[in-house]
Amino acid sequence: MEKLAQLERTVLEIARHFAPAVLASSLSAEDMVLTDAILRLEAGIEIFTLNTGRLHPETLQLIDAVEERYGYRIRTFEPDPREVSQFLNAHGDEAIYRSIALRKRCCEIRKLMPLAQALAGKRAWITGLRREQSITRANVQEREFDAVHGLAKFNPLAHWSEAEVWNYIGAFGVPYNPLYDRGFRSIGCAPCTRPVAPGEDPRAGRWWWEDASTRECGLHVGPDGKLIRSRQGQP
Template sequence: MTDITTALANKPIVEAIQYLLEQYPGAVAFSTSFGQEDQVISDIIWRNHLPVRVFTLDTGRLFQETYDLMDLTMARYKQPVEVFFPETSAVEKLVAEKGPNSFYESVENRKECCGIRKVVPLNRALEGVKIWITGLRAEQSENRHSMETLEWDEQRRLYKYNPLIHWGYDEVLSYLATHQVPYNKLHDKGFVSIGCAPCTRAIEPGEHPRAGRWWWEQSHKECGLHG
Protein backbone atom coordinates (compact mmCIF):
# COMPACT_ATOMS: atom_id res chain seq x y z
CA MET A 1 0.00 0.00 0.00
CA THR A 2 2.95 2.34 0.61
CA ASP A 3 3.89 2.32 -3.09
CA ILE A 4 0.41 3.17 -4.32
CA THR A 5 -0.07 5.78 -1.61
CA THR A 6 3.20 7.42 -2.59
CA ALA A 7 2.23 7.34 -6.26
CA LEU A 8 -1.07 9.08 -5.53
CA ALA A 9 0.44 11.72 -3.22
CA ASN A 10 -0.31 15.25 -4.41
CA LYS A 11 -1.80 14.00 -7.69
CA PRO A 12 -4.90 15.90 -8.89
CA ILE A 13 -8.01 13.74 -8.86
CA VAL A 14 -8.08 13.14 -12.61
CA GLU A 15 -4.42 12.07 -12.69
CA ALA A 16 -4.91 9.87 -9.64
CA ILE A 17 -7.85 8.06 -11.22
CA GLN A 18 -5.92 7.67 -14.47
CA TYR A 19 -3.05 6.09 -12.52
CA LEU A 20 -5.42 3.71 -10.73
CA LEU A 21 -7.02 2.73 -14.04
CA GLU A 22 -3.58 1.93 -15.43
CA GLN A 23 -2.67 -0.16 -12.41
CA TYR A 24 -6.03 -1.96 -12.15
CA PRO A 25 -7.62 -1.97 -15.63
CA GLY A 26 -11.26 -2.97 -15.57
CA ALA A 27 -11.32 -3.13 -11.76
CA VAL A 28 -12.01 0.49 -10.75
CA ALA A 29 -15.57 1.35 -9.71
CA PHE A 30 -17.35 4.36 -8.25
CA SER A 31 -20.45 4.02 -6.05
CA THR A 32 -22.80 6.98 -6.24
CA SER A 33 -25.82 7.75 -4.09
CA PHE A 34 -26.36 10.94 -6.10
CA GLY A 35 -25.41 13.13 -3.15
CA GLN A 36 -23.58 16.39 -3.73
CA GLU A 37 -20.13 14.87 -3.29
CA ASP A 38 -20.98 11.95 -5.56
CA GLN A 39 -22.23 14.33 -8.23
CA VAL A 40 -18.85 16.08 -8.13
CA ILE A 41 -17.03 12.80 -8.70
CA SER A 42 -19.42 11.66 -11.41
CA ASP A 43 -18.85 14.94 -13.23
CA ILE A 44 -15.07 14.56 -12.93
CA ILE A 45 -15.21 11.00 -14.27
CA TRP A 46 -17.51 11.71 -17.21
CA ARG A 47 -16.18 15.19 -18.05
CA ASN A 48 -12.71 13.67 -18.45
CA HIS A 49 -13.89 10.50 -20.21
CA LEU A 50 -12.40 8.23 -17.55
CA PRO A 51 -13.41 4.58 -18.07
CA VAL A 52 -14.60 4.07 -14.49
CA ARG A 53 -17.55 1.78 -13.86
CA VAL A 54 -20.28 3.75 -12.06
CA PHE A 55 -23.00 2.06 -10.01
CA THR A 56 -25.67 2.92 -7.47
CA LEU A 57 -27.79 1.08 -4.91
CA ASP A 58 -31.56 1.32 -5.12
CA THR A 59 -32.90 0.30 -1.73
CA GLY A 60 -36.52 0.55 -2.82
CA ARG A 61 -37.13 3.31 -0.25
CA LEU A 62 -35.48 6.30 -1.92
CA PHE A 63 -36.97 9.78 -2.29
CA GLN A 64 -38.70 10.62 -5.58
CA GLU A 65 -36.27 13.55 -5.81
CA THR A 66 -33.39 11.07 -5.86
CA TYR A 67 -34.94 9.17 -8.75
CA ASP A 68 -35.53 12.48 -10.54
CA LEU A 69 -31.86 13.36 -10.15
CA MET A 70 -30.78 9.91 -11.30
CA ASP A 71 -32.86 10.37 -14.43
CA LEU A 72 -31.57 13.91 -15.01
CA THR A 73 -27.94 12.87 -14.48
CA MET A 74 -28.15 9.97 -16.92
CA ALA A 75 -29.78 12.23 -19.51
CA ARG A 76 -27.22 15.00 -18.98
CA TYR A 77 -24.09 12.87 -19.31
CA LYS A 78 -25.49 10.05 -21.45
CA GLN A 79 -23.42 7.57 -19.49
CA PRO A 80 -24.56 4.26 -18.01
CA VAL A 81 -25.11 3.80 -14.28
CA GLU A 82 -25.48 0.22 -13.04
CA VAL A 83 -28.29 -0.17 -10.52
CA PHE A 84 -28.13 -2.84 -7.82
CA PHE A 85 -31.25 -3.83 -5.91
CA PRO A 86 -31.64 -5.85 -2.70
CA GLU A 87 -32.53 -9.51 -2.99
CA THR A 88 -36.30 -9.79 -3.35
CA SER A 89 -36.63 -12.80 -1.07
CA ALA A 90 -34.70 -11.10 1.74
CA VAL A 91 -36.87 -7.96 1.59
CA GLU A 92 -40.05 -10.02 1.41
CA LYS A 93 -39.01 -12.04 4.47
CA LEU A 94 -38.05 -8.93 6.45
CA VAL A 95 -41.31 -7.12 5.75
CA ALA A 96 -43.45 -10.24 6.29
CA GLU A 97 -41.84 -10.94 9.68
CA LYS A 98 -41.27 -7.43 11.03
CA GLY A 99 -43.36 -5.07 8.95
CA PRO A 100 -42.27 -2.24 6.64
CA ASN A 101 -40.97 0.08 9.37
CA SER A 102 -39.12 -2.22 11.77
CA PHE A 103 -36.03 0.04 11.60
CA TYR A 104 -37.71 2.55 13.93
CA GLU A 105 -37.95 -0.04 16.72
CA SER A 106 -34.28 -0.71 17.48
CA VAL A 107 -30.75 -0.11 16.27
CA GLU A 108 -30.46 -3.83 15.54
CA ASN A 109 -33.55 -3.75 13.33
CA ARG A 110 -32.28 -0.67 11.52
CA LYS A 111 -28.90 -2.26 10.84
CA GLU A 112 -30.66 -5.41 9.63
CA CYS A 113 -32.64 -3.34 7.13
CA CYS A 114 -29.53 -1.46 6.00
CA GLY A 115 -27.72 -4.76 5.66
CA ILE A 116 -30.38 -6.23 3.40
CA ARG A 117 -31.06 -3.12 1.35
CA LYS A 118 -27.54 -1.66 1.14
CA VAL A 119 -24.65 -3.78 2.35
CA VAL A 120 -25.47 -7.05 0.58
CA PRO A 121 -26.14 -5.31 -2.78
CA LEU A 122 -22.94 -3.28 -2.35
CA ASN A 123 -20.89 -6.41 -1.80
CA ARG A 124 -22.35 -7.85 -5.02
CA ALA A 125 -21.53 -4.64 -6.89
CA LEU A 126 -17.94 -4.73 -5.65
CA GLU A 127 -17.18 -8.30 -6.72
CA GLY A 128 -13.96 -8.24 -8.73
CA VAL A 129 -13.28 -4.58 -7.91
CA LYS A 130 -9.77 -3.60 -6.77
CA ILE A 131 -10.33 0.17 -6.39
CA TRP A 132 -13.56 1.48 -4.89
CA ILE A 133 -13.96 5.23 -5.39
CA THR A 134 -16.18 6.95 -2.81
CA GLY A 135 -17.50 10.45 -2.13
CA LEU A 136 -16.63 10.42 1.57
CA ARG A 137 -15.52 13.64 3.29
CA ALA A 138 -13.86 13.77 6.71
CA GLU A 139 -16.20 16.40 8.14
CA GLN A 140 -19.32 14.38 7.36
CA SER A 141 -19.12 12.31 10.56
CA GLU A 142 -16.83 11.62 13.50
CA ASN A 143 -15.70 8.19 12.36
CA ARG A 144 -14.57 9.66 9.02
CA HIS A 145 -12.20 12.21 10.57
CA SER A 146 -9.30 9.77 10.57
CA MET A 147 -9.89 8.42 7.07
CA GLU A 148 -7.15 8.86 4.49
CA THR A 149 -7.32 9.51 0.76
CA LEU A 150 -6.43 5.86 0.15
CA GLU A 151 -7.42 3.11 2.55
CA TRP A 152 -7.32 -0.67 2.59
CA ASP A 153 -10.70 -2.31 3.17
CA GLU A 154 -9.73 -5.57 4.82
CA GLN A 155 -13.24 -7.00 4.79
CA ARG A 156 -13.69 -6.56 1.05
CA ARG A 157 -10.00 -6.91 0.16
CA LEU A 158 -9.80 -3.78 -1.95
CA TYR A 159 -8.57 -0.19 -1.82
CA LYS A 160 -10.94 2.66 -1.12
CA TYR A 161 -9.99 5.87 -2.87
CA ASN A 162 -11.61 8.89 -1.21
CA PRO A 163 -10.66 11.85 -3.43
CA LEU A 164 -12.81 14.39 -1.57
CA ILE A 165 -11.88 13.29 1.95
CA HIS A 166 -10.21 16.63 2.74
CA TRP A 167 -12.65 18.84 0.85
CA GLY A 168 -14.82 21.29 2.74
CA TYR A 169 -18.53 21.60 2.07
CA ASP A 170 -17.99 25.00 0.45
CA GLU A 171 -15.59 23.41 -2.05
CA VAL A 172 -18.27 20.90 -3.02
CA LEU A 173 -20.87 23.64 -3.52
CA SER A 174 -18.40 25.73 -5.48
CA TYR A 175 -17.62 22.86 -7.86
CA LEU A 176 -21.31 22.13 -8.44
CA ALA A 177 -22.00 25.78 -9.21
CA THR A 178 -18.95 26.30 -11.42
CA HIS A 179 -19.66 23.28 -13.59
CA GLN A 180 -23.46 23.53 -13.35
CA VAL A 181 -23.73 19.98 -12.08
CA PRO A 182 -27.30 18.80 -11.36
CA TYR A 183 -28.03 18.10 -7.70
CA ASN A 184 -30.86 16.79 -5.54
CA LYS A 185 -33.46 19.51 -4.95
CA LEU A 186 -33.90 18.27 -1.38
CA HIS A 187 -30.58 20.00 -0.63
CA ASP A 188 -32.41 23.31 -1.05
CA LYS A 189 -34.86 22.24 1.67
CA GLY A 190 -32.38 21.57 4.46
CA PHE A 191 -31.43 18.00 3.55
CA VAL A 192 -27.65 17.59 3.60
CA SER A 193 -27.10 13.84 3.88
CA ILE A 194 -29.82 12.05 1.89
CA GLY A 195 -30.55 8.35 2.23
CA CYS A 196 -33.79 6.40 2.32
CA ALA A 197 -36.94 8.50 2.65
CA PRO A 198 -38.21 7.02 5.95
CA CYS A 199 -34.77 7.46 7.55
CA THR A 200 -33.86 10.99 6.45
CA ARG A 201 -35.09 14.42 7.55
CA ALA A 202 -34.01 17.99 6.98
CA ILE A 203 -31.65 19.47 9.57
CA GLU A 204 -31.94 22.72 11.46
CA PRO A 205 -29.32 25.49 11.19
CA GLY A 206 -26.30 24.55 13.29
CA GLU A 207 -27.12 20.83 13.43
CA HIS A 208 -24.51 18.27 12.43
CA PRO A 209 -24.77 17.25 8.74
CA ARG A 210 -25.60 13.67 9.75
CA ALA A 211 -28.26 14.71 12.29
CA GLY A 212 -30.95 14.09 9.71
CA ARG A 213 -30.04 10.43 9.28
CA TRP A 214 -31.69 7.93 11.68
CA TRP A 215 -32.46 10.94 13.91
CA TRP A 216 -34.29 8.79 16.47
CA GLU A 217 -31.05 6.98 17.38
CA GLN A 218 -28.27 8.16 19.66
CA SER A 219 -25.67 5.80 18.20
CA HIS A 220 -23.10 6.69 15.53
CA LYS A 221 -24.87 7.36 12.26
CA GLU A 222 -23.60 4.78 9.78
CA CYS A 223 -25.40 2.11 7.77
CA GLY A 224 -22.55 -0.37 7.43
CA LEU A 225 -21.24 0.61 4.02
CA HIS A 226 -18.30 2.54 5.46
CA GLY A 227 -18.28 1.55 9.11
Protein backbone atom coordinates in the same frame (compact mmCIF):
# COMPACT_ATOMS: atom_id res chain seq x y z
CA MET B 1 -7.58 25.17 -7.47
CA GLU B 2 -5.11 22.65 -6.13
CA LYS B 3 -7.78 20.32 -4.79
CA LEU B 4 -9.41 20.16 -8.22
CA ALA B 5 -6.09 19.30 -9.86
CA GLN B 6 -5.45 16.66 -7.20
CA LEU B 7 -8.90 15.17 -7.73
CA GLU B 8 -8.31 14.86 -11.45
CA ARG B 9 -4.88 13.29 -10.92
CA THR B 10 -6.32 10.82 -8.43
CA VAL B 11 -9.17 9.77 -10.73
CA LEU B 12 -6.79 9.17 -13.64
CA GLU B 13 -4.30 7.28 -11.44
CA ILE B 14 -7.06 5.01 -10.12
CA ALA B 15 -8.23 4.34 -13.67
CA ARG B 16 -4.66 3.58 -14.77
CA HIS B 17 -3.47 1.41 -11.89
CA PHE B 18 -6.62 -0.12 -10.35
CA ALA B 19 -8.81 -1.14 -13.27
CA PRO B 20 -11.47 -2.33 -13.00
CA ALA B 21 -12.47 0.34 -10.48
CA VAL B 22 -15.96 1.62 -9.67
CA LEU B 23 -17.60 4.63 -8.09
CA ALA B 24 -20.21 3.62 -5.53
CA SER B 25 -22.56 6.58 -5.88
CA SER B 26 -25.30 7.41 -3.40
CA LEU B 27 -26.19 10.26 -5.80
CA SER B 28 -25.13 12.71 -3.08
CA ALA B 29 -23.58 16.08 -3.88
CA GLU B 30 -20.14 14.57 -3.27
CA ASP B 31 -20.81 11.63 -5.56
CA MET B 32 -22.11 13.96 -8.26
CA VAL B 33 -18.75 15.78 -8.11
CA LEU B 34 -16.96 12.46 -8.55
CA THR B 35 -19.35 11.44 -11.33
CA ASP B 36 -18.63 14.66 -13.19
CA ALA B 37 -14.87 14.25 -12.80
CA ILE B 38 -14.93 10.63 -13.98
CA LEU B 39 -17.11 11.31 -17.00
CA ARG B 40 -15.52 14.65 -17.90
CA LEU B 41 -12.07 13.03 -17.89
CA GLU B 42 -13.37 9.95 -19.75
CA ALA B 43 -11.61 7.85 -17.14
CA GLY B 44 -13.47 4.64 -17.95
CA ILE B 45 -14.48 4.03 -14.33
CA GLU B 46 -17.88 2.39 -13.90
CA ILE B 47 -20.49 4.18 -11.78
CA PHE B 48 -23.20 2.33 -9.89
CA THR B 49 -25.81 3.12 -7.27
CA LEU B 50 -27.76 1.02 -4.79
CA ASN B 51 -31.50 1.38 -5.33
CA THR B 52 -32.70 0.28 -1.91
CA GLY B 53 -36.38 0.51 -2.81
CA ARG B 54 -36.81 3.30 -0.26
CA LEU B 55 -35.06 6.21 -1.98
CA HIS B 56 -36.71 9.59 -2.53
CA PRO B 57 -38.09 10.06 -6.07
CA GLU B 58 -35.83 13.11 -6.39
CA THR B 59 -32.80 10.90 -5.79
CA LEU B 60 -33.75 8.39 -8.45
CA GLN B 61 -34.40 11.20 -10.95
CA LEU B 62 -30.70 11.97 -10.86
CA ILE B 63 -30.01 8.75 -12.76
CA ASP B 64 -31.92 10.19 -15.71
CA ALA B 65 -30.31 13.61 -15.20
CA VAL B 66 -26.84 12.07 -15.48
CA GLU B 67 -27.80 10.24 -18.65
CA GLU B 68 -29.19 13.44 -20.16
CA ARG B 69 -26.16 15.52 -19.15
CA TYR B 70 -23.36 13.05 -19.90
CA GLY B 71 -24.86 10.31 -22.05
CA TYR B 72 -23.97 7.76 -19.37
CA ARG B 73 -26.39 5.43 -17.62
CA ILE B 74 -25.56 4.73 -13.98
CA ARG B 75 -25.88 1.03 -13.20
CA THR B 76 -28.27 0.10 -10.40
CA PHE B 77 -28.15 -2.78 -7.95
CA GLU B 78 -31.22 -3.74 -5.92
CA PRO B 79 -31.85 -5.90 -2.84
CA ASP B 80 -33.11 -9.45 -3.08
CA PRO B 81 -36.93 -9.08 -2.98
CA ARG B 82 -37.25 -12.29 -0.95
CA GLU B 83 -34.96 -10.93 1.76
CA VAL B 84 -36.93 -7.68 1.85
CA SER B 85 -40.24 -9.53 2.09
CA GLN B 86 -39.04 -11.82 4.86
CA PHE B 87 -37.78 -8.85 6.87
CA LEU B 88 -41.01 -6.87 6.47
CA ASN B 89 -43.20 -9.88 7.23
CA ALA B 90 -41.23 -10.65 10.36
CA HIS B 91 -40.74 -7.13 11.70
CA GLY B 92 -43.07 -4.70 9.90
CA ASP B 93 -42.55 -1.34 8.20
CA GLU B 94 -41.55 0.48 11.40
CA ALA B 95 -38.87 -1.99 12.51
CA ILE B 96 -35.98 0.39 11.86
CA TYR B 97 -37.22 2.74 14.58
CA ARG B 98 -37.49 0.02 17.23
CA SER B 99 -33.86 -1.03 17.56
CA ILE B 100 -30.43 -0.36 16.10
CA ALA B 101 -30.08 -4.06 15.33
CA LEU B 102 -33.22 -4.10 13.19
CA ARG B 103 -32.27 -0.86 11.45
CA LYS B 104 -28.84 -2.27 10.63
CA ARG B 105 -30.38 -5.51 9.39
CA CYS B 106 -32.52 -3.45 7.03
CA CYS B 107 -29.37 -1.66 5.83
CA GLU B 108 -27.65 -5.01 5.39
CA ILE B 109 -30.42 -6.33 3.16
CA ARG B 110 -30.95 -3.16 1.16
CA LYS B 111 -27.35 -1.91 0.93
CA LEU B 112 -24.60 -4.25 2.08
CA MET B 113 -25.69 -7.34 0.17
CA PRO B 114 -26.17 -5.46 -3.14
CA LEU B 115 -22.84 -3.68 -2.54
CA ALA B 116 -21.02 -7.01 -2.32
CA GLN B 117 -22.51 -7.94 -5.67
CA ALA B 118 -21.52 -4.61 -7.21
CA LEU B 119 -17.91 -4.87 -6.00
CA ALA B 120 -17.38 -8.47 -7.07
CA GLY B 121 -14.40 -8.74 -9.43
CA LYS B 122 -13.28 -5.13 -8.90
CA ARG B 123 -9.83 -3.96 -7.76
CA ALA B 124 -10.91 -0.68 -6.18
CA TRP B 125 -13.95 1.37 -5.27
CA ILE B 126 -14.35 5.10 -4.90
CA THR B 127 -16.64 6.91 -2.46
CA GLY B 128 -17.63 10.48 -1.60
CA LEU B 129 -16.77 10.25 2.10
CA ARG B 130 -15.55 13.49 3.69
CA ARG B 131 -14.02 13.99 7.09
CA GLU B 132 -16.27 16.85 8.16
CA GLN B 133 -19.50 14.97 7.43
CA SER B 134 -19.78 13.46 10.91
CA ILE B 135 -17.84 12.22 13.93
CA THR B 136 -17.91 8.68 12.51
CA ARG B 137 -15.97 9.90 9.46
CA ALA B 138 -13.54 12.30 11.11
CA ASN B 139 -10.50 10.12 10.42
CA VAL B 140 -11.31 8.89 6.93
CA GLN B 141 -8.26 8.79 4.64
CA GLU B 142 -7.96 9.42 0.92
CA ARG B 143 -6.70 5.89 0.37
CA GLU B 144 -7.59 2.86 2.47
CA PHE B 145 -7.77 -0.89 2.20
CA ASP B 146 -11.23 -2.43 2.50
CA ALA B 147 -10.60 -5.67 4.37
CA VAL B 148 -14.25 -6.72 4.09
CA HIS B 149 -14.24 -6.83 0.29
CA GLY B 150 -10.50 -7.28 -0.17
CA LEU B 151 -9.80 -4.31 -2.42
CA ALA B 152 -8.47 -0.76 -2.40
CA LYS B 153 -10.83 2.03 -1.43
CA PHE B 154 -10.42 5.68 -2.37
CA ASN B 155 -12.10 8.73 -0.85
CA PRO B 156 -10.78 11.56 -3.06
CA LEU B 157 -12.89 14.22 -1.33
CA ALA B 158 -11.87 13.27 2.20
CA HIS B 159 -10.29 16.67 2.83
CA TRP B 160 -12.83 18.75 0.90
CA SER B 161 -15.19 21.09 2.70
CA GLU B 162 -18.91 21.20 2.03
CA ALA B 163 -18.44 24.65 0.47
CA GLU B 164 -15.80 23.27 -1.92
CA VAL B 165 -18.18 20.55 -3.03
CA TRP B 166 -20.86 23.10 -3.85
CA ASN B 167 -18.39 25.44 -5.52
CA TYR B 168 -17.46 22.60 -7.87
CA ILE B 169 -21.11 21.83 -8.61
CA GLY B 170 -21.74 25.45 -9.47
CA ALA B 171 -18.59 25.86 -11.56
CA PHE B 172 -19.21 22.78 -13.71
CA GLY B 173 -23.00 22.89 -13.82
CA VAL B 174 -23.31 19.47 -12.19
CA PRO B 175 -26.88 18.19 -11.63
CA TYR B 176 -27.79 17.62 -7.98
CA ASN B 177 -30.64 16.46 -5.80
CA PRO B 178 -33.21 19.27 -5.29
CA LEU B 179 -33.78 18.04 -1.74
CA TYR B 180 -30.60 19.92 -0.84
CA ASP B 181 -32.50 23.11 -1.56
CA ARG B 182 -35.11 22.05 1.02
CA GLY B 183 -32.82 21.74 4.02
CA PHE B 184 -31.38 18.25 3.48
CA ARG B 185 -27.58 17.96 3.75
CA SER B 186 -27.16 14.17 3.64
CA ILE B 187 -29.73 12.10 1.77
CA GLY B 188 -30.35 8.38 2.15
CA CYS B 189 -33.51 6.29 2.27
CA ALA B 190 -36.66 8.35 2.74
CA PRO B 191 -37.69 6.84 6.13
CA CYS B 192 -34.18 7.44 7.50
CA THR B 193 -33.58 11.00 6.31
CA ARG B 194 -34.88 14.40 7.36
CA PRO B 195 -33.82 18.03 6.78
CA VAL B 196 -31.07 19.37 9.03
CA ALA B 197 -31.59 22.22 11.48
CA PRO B 198 -29.22 25.22 11.52
CA GLY B 199 -26.04 24.38 13.43
CA GLU B 200 -26.39 20.61 13.12
CA ASP B 201 -23.70 18.55 11.40
CA PRO B 202 -24.37 17.49 7.79
CA ARG B 203 -25.41 13.93 8.72
CA ALA B 204 -27.61 14.87 11.67
CA GLY B 205 -30.64 14.13 9.52
CA ARG B 206 -29.64 10.49 9.05
CA TRP B 207 -31.09 8.02 11.60
CA TRP B 208 -31.74 11.03 13.84
CA TRP B 209 -33.40 8.89 16.53
CA GLU B 210 -30.06 7.16 17.26
CA ASP B 211 -26.92 8.32 19.04
CA ALA B 212 -24.51 10.07 16.65
CA SER B 213 -21.87 7.37 17.15
CA THR B 214 -24.09 4.67 15.57
CA ARG B 215 -25.22 6.57 12.47
CA GLU B 216 -23.62 4.46 9.76
CA CYS B 217 -25.34 1.88 7.60
CA GLY B 218 -22.39 -0.51 7.51
CA LEU B 219 -21.11 0.23 4.02
CA HIS B 220 -17.99 1.85 5.42
CA VAL B 221 -17.13 -0.23 8.48
CA GLY B 222 -14.87 -3.23 8.91
CA PRO B 223 -15.26 -6.51 10.79
CA ASP B 224 -14.44 -4.77 14.08
CA GLY B 225 -17.39 -2.43 13.65
CA LYS B 226 -15.12 0.58 13.20
CA LEU B 227 -14.68 2.82 10.19
CA ILE B 228 -12.05 1.34 7.89
CA ARG B 229 -9.09 3.68 8.08
CA SER B 230 -5.91 1.90 7.05
CA ARG B 231 -3.26 2.72 4.43
CA GLN B 232 -3.03 6.42 3.78
CA GLY B 233 -1.75 8.29 0.76
CA GLN B 234 -2.34 8.53 -2.97
CA PRO B 235 -2.22 5.74 -5.55
